[in-house]
Each structure stands twice: as C-alpha cells, then as structure tokens.
Amino acid sequence: MMLFGPEIEPLDPSEPGPGAVLVPGWLTLDQQSWIVGRFREWAGGPVPIRAAKVRGHEMSVRTVCLGWHWQPYKYTREATDVNGARVLPFPDWMVRLGRRALRETGYRDTDAETYTPDTALVNYYDDTARMGMHQDKDERSPAPVVSLSIGDACTFRFGNTENRGKPYTDLRLRSGDLFVFGGAARLAYHGVTRIHPGTAPDGCGLDRGRINITTRMTGLTG
Numbered sequence: 001m002m003l004f005g006p007e008i009e010p011l012d013p014s015e016p017g018p019g020a021v022l023v024p025g026w027l028t029l030d031q032q033s034w035i036v037g038r039f040r041e042w043a044g045g046p047v048p049i050r051a052a053k054v055r056g057h058e059m060s061v062r063t064v065c066l067g068w069h070w071q072p073y074k075y076t077r078e079a080t081d082v083n084g085a086r087v088l089p090f091p092d093w094m095v096r097l098g099r100r101a102l103r104e105t106g107y108r109d110t111d112a113e114t115y116t117p118d119t120a121l122v123n124y125y126d127d128t129a130r131m132g133m134h135q136d137k138d139e140r141s142p143a144p145v146v147s148l149s150i151g152d153a154c155t156f157r158f159g160n161t162e163n164r165g166k167p168y169t170d171l172r173l174r175s176g177d178l179f180v181f182g183g184a185a186r187l188a189y190h191g192v193t194r195i196h197p198g199t200a201p202d203g204c205g206l207d208r209g210r211i212n213i214t215t216r217m218t219g220l221t222g
C-alpha cells in the first residue's frame with residue numbers, strides 16, 4: 001500500500017502522483033452497510049437515481065446527488081433534467097467524514113478543517129457499467145475530491161492532467177477504500193474501466209454492484 005500526501009514528492013512514477021492518495025479499507029463494514037442504507041433512501045428521491053444523459057446518450061452509471069444536483073455539465077439546486085425537484089441537503093456527517101479523510105491522507109490541518117464539501121455524486125455501477133475518462137471540472141473550488149467505494153471492486157484508471165491517454169495508473173478500488181485527489185492531481189483525468197462482479201465482501205450491505213461517493217466543494221453560492 002502506498003500513502004503519500006500532496007506536499008510530499010511522488011514516490012514512484014507508477015503511483016498515481018502527488019495529491020492522490022489511496023487508503024485501502026478505510027471504512028469498516030459497519031460504516032459501509034450503514035452508508036448503503038442511506039443510499040437506498042437517497043435513491044428513492046425526491047430526485048430519484050437516474051442515468052445522466054451526455055449528448056443524448058444515457059450513461060451506464062446511475063447517479064443521485066446531495067447538496068447540488070450535477071447534470072452534464074453544471075450544478076443546480078433543482079434537478080431540471082429529472083423532475084425539477086430540489087435535491088436532498090448535504091449531510092453534516094459527510095462533511096465530518098470528508099475532513100477526516102483529508103486529515104488522514106496527509107493534507108494540512110488547515111485544508112482539512114476548512115474542507116466543506118457541499119455536493120456528493122453518488123454513483124451506482126451494475127456489472128457492466130463503466131465511466132469514461134474525464135476530469136471533475138464543473139466545480140469552481142480547487143478543494144480535493146474525496147472518493148469512497150462500497151460493494152464490488154472496480155478497476156479505476158487514474159491518469160494525467162493533460163489528456164485522456166497515457167500515462168495512467170490502473171488501481172483496484174475495493175469496498176471500503178478511500179481515494180483522495182487534490183492539489184496537483186485535482187484535475188487529473190480518471191475513469192472506471194470495469195467492475196469485478198462478485199467481489200463485494202459479506203457485510204458491506206451491497207450484494208451486487210458498486211457504489212461510489214465523491215464529495216466536492218462546488219464553490220457556488222445560492
């Protein structure tokens with residue numbers, strides 16, 4: 001396992017790079033299954049989970065948002081591309097979790113304490129879902145993205161900030177893993193090339209598929 005913070009030199013070119021930190025098994029099984037319970041509530045609405053449409057094509061991933069609603073390629077309070085309802089508020093426990101994530105991945109205390117994520121994209125992947133290489137760049141704040149994974153493992157491709165291609169590193173994100181990307185890695189291209197069905201651990205709360213939660217600071221007001 002490799003663990004380094006944004007202020008530390010990259011350890012090895014095969015590692016994701018400065019600002020990107022993977023912490024395997026960060027969430028306990030109890031925490032994972034509790035979060036899956038919350039996911040089932042969020043998925044029901046007021047804005048039900050849906051596949052966002054990119055240039056007329058539905059994504060294979062289905063997403064429900066908290067705090068701000070993301071649609072290609074903007075954030076709004078109301079899900080104008082779904083049913084017009086206002087999204088659920090961003091939960092306080094997720095702010096605390098995000099701050100702890102930064103503290104425990106080598107971010108400076110001041111960065112961790114001021115981290116106030118105000119949106120979460122909660123993605124559900126079935127066996128065949130994927131996510132193409134992209135940057136998370138609809139946020140105006142440079143604050144890190146905190147990513148939590150539950151359920152089946154995936155191959156997560158973490159690339160460079162210039163383009164979708166090489167160099168990139170293929171990582172395995174498993175149930176309970178924390179991945180943080182900020183600093184020099186904040187605008188790195190990344191995607192999910194495949195799900196590994198049947199790899200969810202007993203007790204994580206999910207029998208099939210994968211949940212990924214990313215918390216972000218939009219930098220928006222209103």
Ligand SMILES: O=C(O)CCC(=O)C(=O)O
Pocket residue numbers: 121123131136147156173190191192212214
């Ligand atoms: O599922 C993942 O691990 C990544 C999700 C992602 O990149 C996103 O929601 O923007």
Ligand SMILES: [Fe+2]
Pocket residue numbers: 134135136190
């Ligand atoms: Fe992303």
